[in-house]
Amino acid sequence: MTLLNKFADRVLPRWSRKPPLAKGCLAAAALVASADDTVSLARRATIDGILDELHDQEGVRLDDLVRGFQNALDRLRSDSGAARAAALASLARLADDPASVDVLLRVARAVALADGGPSAEVRHLVMQIAGALGQSPGELASPVVSDDLPASGPGxxxxxxxxxxxxxxxxxxxxxxxxxxxxxxxxxxxxxxxxxxxxxxxxxxxxxxxxxxxxxxxxxxxxxxxxxxxxxxxxxxxxxxxxxxxxxxxxxxxxxxxxxxxxxxxxxxxxxxxxxxxxxxxxxxxxxxxxxxxxxxxxxxxxxxxxxxxxxxxxxxxxxxxxxxxxxxxxxxxxxxxxxxxxxxxxxxxxxxxxxxxxxxxxxxxxxxxxxxxxxxxxxxxxxxxxxxxxxxxxxxxxxxxxxxxxxxxxxxxxxxxxxxxxxxx
Ligand SMILES: Nc1ncnc2c1ncn2[C@@H]1O[C@H](COP(=O)(O)OP(=O)(O)OP(=O)(O)O)[C@@H](O)[C@H]1O
Ligand SMILES: [Mg+2]
CATH class of the missing domain: 3.40.50.300 (P-loop containing nucleotide triphosphate hydrolases)
Structure with missing residues (x-):
């Protein structure tokens, strides 16, 4: 099962009851993406895939999601220290639900590892996200299973x-x-x-x-x-x-x-x-x-x-x-x-x-x-x-x-x- 399948299985049924989780996903993606100066194409593709999965849900507009992600990214870039702390604090509010934590970490990992070798900054931020969510950095360091990020296409x-x-x-x-x-x-x-x-x-x-x-x-x-x-x-x-x-x-x-x-x-x-x-x-x-x-x-x-x-x-x-x-x-x-x-x-x-x-x-x-x-x-x-x-x-x-x-x-x-x-x- 690919990452986005898992994402769809776990997040989407919860969307109607828990819009903060989707916002949390955007925040996690934006946090990781903002760690480097540029968002690579591969990382962008992973984020787009996540936005698309969220958007397939009834009543969720893609423009709102894209705008939400872009705003989060702009805020983090322009005022990184305080904005980053605020984003981490908002993620921490979801930390009491193990399933949400799992999804947020998966989003963070997927974005971080989309182009193979995450930079030290990206790694550090993913650690911070894990910390805010009450997870041990040790678990985060474990590699993502390879079928999460398929490199090839269909026949x-x-x-x-x-x-x-x-x-x-x-x-x-x-x-x-x-x-x-x-x-x-x-x-x-x-x-x-x-x-x-x-x-x-x-x-x-x-x-x-x-x-x-x-x-x-x-x-x-x-x-x-x-x-x-x-x-x-x-x-x-x-x-x-x-x-x-x-x-x-x-x-x-x-x-x-x-x-x-x-x-x-x-x-x-x-x-x-x-x-x-x-x-x-x-x-x-x-x-x-x-x-x-x-x-x-x-x-x-x-x-x-x-x-x-x-x-x-x-x-x-x-x-x-x-x-x-x-x-x-x-x-x-x-x-x-x-x-x-x-x-x-x-x-x-x-x-x-x-x-x-x-x-x-x-x-x-x-x-x-x-x-x-x-x-x-x-x-x-x-x-x-x-x-x-x-x-x-x-x-x-x-x-x-x-x-x-x-x-x-x-x-x-x-x-x-x-x-x-x-x-x-x-
Ligand atoms: N071989 C056929 N025999 C009978 N009716 C057909 C045939 N091919 C298409 N139609 C009918 O023609 C109409 C247009 O077909 P279709 O929706 O497949 O075209 P389309 O190119 O996908 O259109 P659009 O550009 O709007 O997406 C439909 O009513 C369809 O049922
Ligand atoms: Mg058609």
């Missing part, structure tokens, strides 16, 4: 993204995730579209259905992210990076993490593109959606300009390649096909083939327009949970085709590995 990261809204991202992410589960993978999901939260909502419903079901329903581990809130511009990028990296580290023991991105540009999504082994972009079978990938001169059949989304994918792909990681395999999957008349369908196929070469993606047939892709949402189910007996009269053929469509996309995703495709405009 594979599949990001489903398109900065155009309503193209079928969440539908695709849910079906990929449940398809991978049906093939025996250990899957987790991240929902970057906190405002809408379609994927989280689906798994919330599935969780409730699983509690009622006679036959077991697998519910992958999942979590949502909210917007970064009131954070200074310069902080957005490192904060997004820290939050996403911490989440991936938490899921290091999973075979696959499926990420559902929002239908608009976001820093968090850009960080996710870079982390993607496979980037799946669903595209409605409509010329409007094609235009969101690139502007095209239809007469000349030429790409005039890639879209901002396409440029962002190229940028993250280049960044990833510079870091020595295998290239992102970009798959564009058509969605809701079968609605165009045959002439327009042919034109669409030609256009997408041209774009595939110019922009550097693989084209997949994707999903047809089918009730089974949307009709099971409120039951928390996908077609992988159905048997023939559940189908309406005459529905078997469509169901089988739908399964084959998902299987084809799963196969395409499975074959993606270290391909090097570079996009270019004409």
């Amino acid at each position: 594979r990261v599949i990001v489903v993204a398109n900065e155009k809204g309503g193209t079928g991202k969440s539908t695709t992410a849910i079906h990929l995730a449940m398809g991978l589960v049906s093939r025996g993978s250990k899957v987790a999901c991240l929902d970057l579209d906190g405002r809408q939260g379609t994927l989280s909502r689906f798994f919330d419903i599935r969780g409730k259905a699983a509690a009622r079901a006679d036959t077991p329903l697998v519910v992958p581990r999942y979590r949502g992210f909210q917007d970064a809130g009131d954070v200074a511009e310069a902080e957005l990028e490192p904060r997004a990076r820290g939050r996403f990296t911490a989440a991936l580290s938490e899921l290091a023991d999973h075979d696959v993490v499926v990420v559902d991105a929002p239908g608009h540009a976001s820093r968090l999504a850009a960080v996710a593109y870079e982390a993607a082994d496979v980037l799946v972009t669903p595209l409605n079978d409509s010329f409007v959606d094609v235009d969101a990938l690139a502007q095209i001169d239809l007469q000349q059949r030429q790409v005039q300009a890639p879209s901002p989304f396409c440029r962002q994918v190229w940028e993250e792909r280049a960044r990833r390649e510079r870091s020595g990681a295998p290239a992102i395999d970009w798959i564009v999957a058509r969605n809701r096909t079968g609605q165009l008349d045959s002439r327009n369908a042919r034109e669409m196929t030609r256009l997408l083939a041209l774009l595939s070469r110019r922009l550097g993606f693989r084209l997949q047939p994707g999903f047809s327009e089918r009730v089974v892709f949307r009709g099971l949402f409120y039951r928390g189910l996908t077609l992988f949970d159905l048997t023939e007996a559940d189908l309406p009269h005459g529905g078997l053929a469509s169901f089988e085709h739908a399964r084959q469509e998902v299987a084809a996309l799963l196969d395409a995703v499975a074959t993606a590995a270290g391909r090097s495709t570079t996009g270019q405009t004409e």
